[in-house]
Amino acid sequence: MAENRHVLDCNAAAFALGVRPRMARAAAAALVPGLRFCERDAEAERAALEGVAGWAGCYTPNVALVARAAGPSGVLLEVSGSLKLFGGLPAITTGLVRGAHEMGFTAGIASAPTAQGAWLLARAGASSPCLALADLPRRLQPLPVEVLDCDARTLATLESVGVRTLGEVLALPRAGLARRFGAALTDELDRALGTRPDPRTFFSPPELFYAGLELPAEVREAGALVFAVQRLITQLGGFLAARDGGIQRFRIELFHKEARTDVEIGLVRPGRDAGHFALLAREKLSSLALREPVRRIALAADEVLAIAHESLDLLDDALKRPGDWHGLIERLRARLGDRAVSGLATYAEHRPEAAWRAAEPGARSPALEFGTRPLWLLQKPKRLQEVGSAPHCEGPLALLAGPERIESGWWDGHDAARDYFVARAPTESLLWVYRERGVERGHWYLHGIFG
Amino acid sequence: MHSLPAFSALSDILRHGLVWRAGEASRAELPGVPSGFAALDAELPGGGWPTGALTELLPEHAGIGEVRALGPALARLSNEGRWLAWIAPPYLPYAPALEAAGIDLARVMVVRTRSPQDALWAIEQALQSSACGAVLGWPEKASFAQLRRLQIAAEGSPALAFLFRSPLAARESSPAALRLHLQSLKGELAVRILKRRGGPLARPILLTPAPVVEPLRHPVPVTDHAMDRALPAAPAPRILPARLVHG
Numbered sequence: 266m267a268e269n270r271h272v273l274d275c276n277a278a279a280f281a282l283g284v285r286p287r288m289a290r291a292a293a294a295a296l297v298p299g300l301r302f303c304e305r306d307a308e309a310e311r312a313a314l315e316g317v318a319g320w321a322g323c324y325t326p327n328v329a330l331v332a333r334a335a336g337p338s339g340v341l342l343e344v345s346g347s348l349k350l351f352g353g354l355p356a357i358t359t360g361l362v363r364g365a366h367e368m369g370f371t372a373g374i375a376s377a378p379t380a381q382g383a384w385l386l387a388r389a390g391a392s393s394p395c396l397a398l399a400d401l402p403r404r405l406q407p408l409p410v411e412v413l414d415c416d417a418r419t420l421a422t423l424e425s426v427g428v429r430t431l432g433e434v435l436a437l438p439r440a441g442l443a444r445r446f447g448a449a450l451t452d453e454l455d456r457a458l459g460t461r462p463d464p465r466t467f468f469s470p471p472e473l474f475y476a477g478l479e480l481p482a483e484v485r486e487a488g489a490l491v492f493a494v495q496r497l498i499t500q501l502g503g504f505l506a507a508r509d510g511g512i513q514r515f516r517i518e519l520f521h522k523e524a525r526t527d528v529e530i531g532l533v534r535p536g537r538d539a540g541h542f543a544l545l546a547r548e549k550l551s552s553l554a555l556r557e558p559v560r561r562i563a564l565a566a567d568e569v570l571a572i573a574h575e576s577l578d579l580l581d582d583a584l585k586r587p588g589d590w591h592g593l594i595e596r597l598r599a600r601l602g603d604r605a606v607s608g609l610a611t612y613a614e615h616r617p618e619a620a621w622r623a624a625e626p627g628a629r630s631p632a633l634e635f636g637t638r639p640l641w642l643l644q645k646p647k648r649l650q651e652v653g654s655a656p657h658c659e660g661p662l663a664l665l666a667g668p669e670r671i672e673s674g675w676w677d678g679h680d681a682a683r684d685y686f687v688a689r690a691p692t693e694s695l696l697w698v699y700r701e702r703g704v705e706r707g708h709w710y711l712h713g714i715f716g
Numbered sequence: 717m718h719s720l721p722a723f724s725a726l727s728d729i730l731r732h733g734l735v736w737r738a739g740e741a742s743r744a745e746l747p748g749v750p751s752g753f754a755a756l757d758a759e760l761p762g763g764g765w766p767t768g769a770l771t772e773l774l775p776e777h778a779g780i781g782e783v784r785a786l787g788p789a790l791a792r793l794s795n796e797g798r799w800l801a802w803i804a805p806p807y808l809p810y811a812p813a814l815e816a817a818g819i820d821l822a823r824v825m826v827v828r829t830r831s832p833q834d835a836l837w838a839i840e841q842a843l844q845s846s847a848c849g850a851v852l853g854w855p856e857k858a859s860f861a862q863l864r865r866l867q868i869a870a871e872g873s874p875a876l877a878f879l880f881r882s883p884l885a886a887r888e889s890s891p892a893a894l895r896l897h898l899q900s901l902k903g904e905l906a907v908r909i910l911k912r913r914g915g916p917l918a919r920p921i922l923l924t925p926a927p928v929v930e931p932l933r934h935p936v937p938v939t940d941h942a943m944d945r946a947l948p949a950a951p952a953p954r955i956l957p958a959r960l961v962h963g
Contacts, residue, residue: 589845589846589847590799590825590845590847590848592845592847593799593801593841593842593845593847593848594825596841597827597838597841597842600834600837601827601828601829601830601834601838604828605827605828605829606825606826606827606828607825607826608821608822608824608825608826609809609811609814609821609824609826610811610821611811611812611815611821612811617810617812620811620812621808621810621811621812622811623826624821626824626825627822627823628822629821629822630811630815630821630822632815633812633815635812635813635815635816638810638812638813638816639810639813640783640784640809640810640813640814640817641778641779641783641805641806641807641808641809641810642807642808642810643807643808644807644808690777690779692776692777692779692780692900693777693780693900693901693903694777694778694779694780694900695779695780695781696779713807713810714778714779714807715779715781715784716778716779716781716782716783716784716807
C-alpha cells in the first residue's frame with residue numbers, strides 16, 4: 266500500500282523481504298523486484314470508517330471518528346454508560362471484535378479512562394484494558410513515539426535526539442518540550458493522561474443506510490456474493506440498532522463493468538434482525554442468474570422506520586399466537602418471488618372469476634354470501650366436449666343442481682351471461698359447469714371442481 | 717388381580733410418551749386434530765388428523781371431496797389463528813368456497829411454485845415455521861428421500877402436514893406415517909387407510925364432506941329449448957349441512 270512516494274503499509278511477505286512502512290517507494294521497488302503497489306484510497310477508507318462508526322452505534326450513542334489525513338484512523342467509543350447493559354467491558358470488546366470481523370475488518374481494540382489514552386494504546390496494539398486513571402502513565406510510558414498523532418518532522422527530531430518511548434518524552438523538561446515542538450505535542454500528552462479535557466465531536470450516523478464493498482476479484486456466481494453481502498448486513502444491523510429503527514425493504518446493488526443489477530428484498534413488517542436479513546439475501550441470491558460478473562456490491566436501505574416492540578403477554582395463549590408468519594412469508598418470497606405468496610379475499614362481484622382477489626396475507630375480507638361454490642376454480646373456464654348438446658367430461662355429465670343464472674359485467678366489456686350447474690362426471694367428480702346464454706347454441710364450460 | 721393394574725399402569729406410561737422405547741421408530745402419539753368425522757377419528761391414531769407426522773392423501777380423482785374432507789379441521793385451526801399454507805395447489809383455491817366452509821381467509825396463504833423442487837422446499841419451510849396450523853402440499857413428484865425429509869420436518873412441526881399425491885403413489889413405499897386412499901362411492905367419500913401406526917385398515921370408512929348438493933329428483937333436461945326459455949322458478953341449489961358427528 267503506497268501513498269505518494271512512500272510505502273504506507275505492507276503485507277507479511279513483503280515485510281519478510283525487508284519492505285518497511287515509510288520506506289520510499291523506489292527503495293521498496295529496488296528491494297523486491299515485482300512488488301505490487303496499491304494506491305491508498307482515502308475516500309474508501311473514510312467510507313469504511315464511517316460504516317464501522319455507524320455500526321458501533323449499537324453499543325453507545327457516543328461514537329467519535331479519529332480521521333487523520335495521514336496514518337491510520339480509528340473509531341472511539343465512550344462506553345462507560347453501556348457497561349451494565351451489555352454485561353461488562355469484556356463482553357463489549359468481544360462484540361466489537363466479532364462485529365468488525367463479520368464486516369471484514371481486523372480491529373485493534375484498547376480501552377482506557379481517556380479517549381486519547383485508549384487511542385495510543387490501540388495504536389500500539391495493547392490488548393489488556395487500562396481501567397484506572399492512575400495506571401495510565403505506567404501503561405503509556407513503554408509505548409513507542411510512533412503512536413503519537415504528531416507530524417513526521419516531530420517524530421524525526423525526537424528520534425534524532427534518542428527519544429524512543431513516551432516515557433522518555435514525558436521525562437524531558439516540559440517547558441523545553443513545548444518550545445521545541447510547539448503546543449501540539451504537550452497538548453496530546455496531557456489529553457492522554459487526563460490532565461486536560463478532551464472534548465470530541467460525536468459522529469452522527471446518516472439518515473439512510475448505504476454501504477459498498479469492492480470485491481477482491483470479479484464474481485460470476487451470485488451465490489458467491491453471500492459472504493460479502495453478509496459483511497454489509499452486519500453493518501446494517503448495527504446501524505438499525507443504533508437508530509432504534511427497522512426497515513421494510515432493502516436493496517442489494519450489484520455493480521458490473523458498466524451496468525448495475527438491483528436485488529430488492531422486502532419484509533412483511535419492519536424488522537432489524539441481521540440474521541434474518543442474511544437468510545433472505547441468501548435465498549434471493551441463490552436463485553439469481555448473473556448476466557455479467559460483479560465487481561462491487563452495495564447495500565441500501567432507503568427508509569428507516571420505527572419498529573413496534575413486542576411485549577410479552579403472560580396471559581397470551583401460546584396456541585392462539587400466530588407465530589412468526591411474517592418470517593415464513595419473507596423467506597418464501599425471497600426465493601420464489603414477491604408474487605408467489607398471497608392471501609385470499611372474497612370480493613362483492615357476481616362473476617365467479619371476479620368474486621375473489623389475491624390479497625396480502627392476513628388481510629380481512631368482507632363477509633359475503635355466495636351460492637354453492639366449488640373449492641377449486643379454474644384460472645380460465647375450459648370448454649367442454651358436447652355430444653348432441655349435452656356436456657361431456659370423461660363421459661356424459663349428470664346435472665345435479667342448477668341452474669344458477671349469473672348475468673353481470675356488461676359495463677366493463679367482460680359481460681357474462683351463464684347458467685351454472687353442479688354436475689357429476691362418470692368418475693364421480695363433482696364439477697361446476699355453465700352454459701353460455703344469449704348466444705345461439707351456447708357452449709358448455711367447466712369452471713370449477715368441488716375438490 | 718394385582719398384576720393387571722400394574723400392567724395397565726405401565727402401558728399408560730408408554731402411551732403418554734414419557735418413556736421412549738428403543739426400536740420404536742415412531743414418537744409417542746400426540747393428540748390429533750379432530751377431523752370432524754367421528755367414524756374417521758375413531759380409526760386414526762391420536763383420535764384425529766395427526767400432528768408431528770406426514771399424512772399422504774391419494775385421491776382417485778379430483779373433485780370427490782378430497783379437500784373438503786379436511787374442511788372441519790382447517791376451519792377449526794384457522795379460527796384458532798393458525799395459518800393454512802396451500803403450496804403448489806393444482807387450481808385456484810376459491811375464496812368464496814373456503815369462507816363458506818368456515819375457514820378464516822385472513823389465515824390462508826397460497827404459495828405458487830415453478831418447479832417440484834421449489835414446492836418441496838416451500839413445504840419444508842412451512843412445516844418448520846411455528847405459524848402454520850396446517851400445510852397442504854401438492855408436489856408434482858417426490859422421491860422417497862424427499863418425502864423422508866418432509867416426514868422429519870413434520871415430526872418437529874406443530875402443523876398438520878397433508879401431501880396430496882397421485883393414487884399411483886400407493887404402490888410405492890413412503891415414509892409418511894399416515895396414508896389414505898380416497899375414492900368416491902355412490903356420492904360418499906370412501907377412505908381406505910393404507911398405512912397408520914398400528915397397521916392398515918381393510919374396510920373403507922365412508923364420509924360425506926360438505927357441501928353436498930341434494931340430487932334433483934328430475935334431472936335438468938339438456939335441450940336448447942329448455943335452456944333458452946326464461947327460468948322464472950329456478951330452484952335454488954339446496955345445500956345439505958355436512959353430516960358431522962360431534963363426538
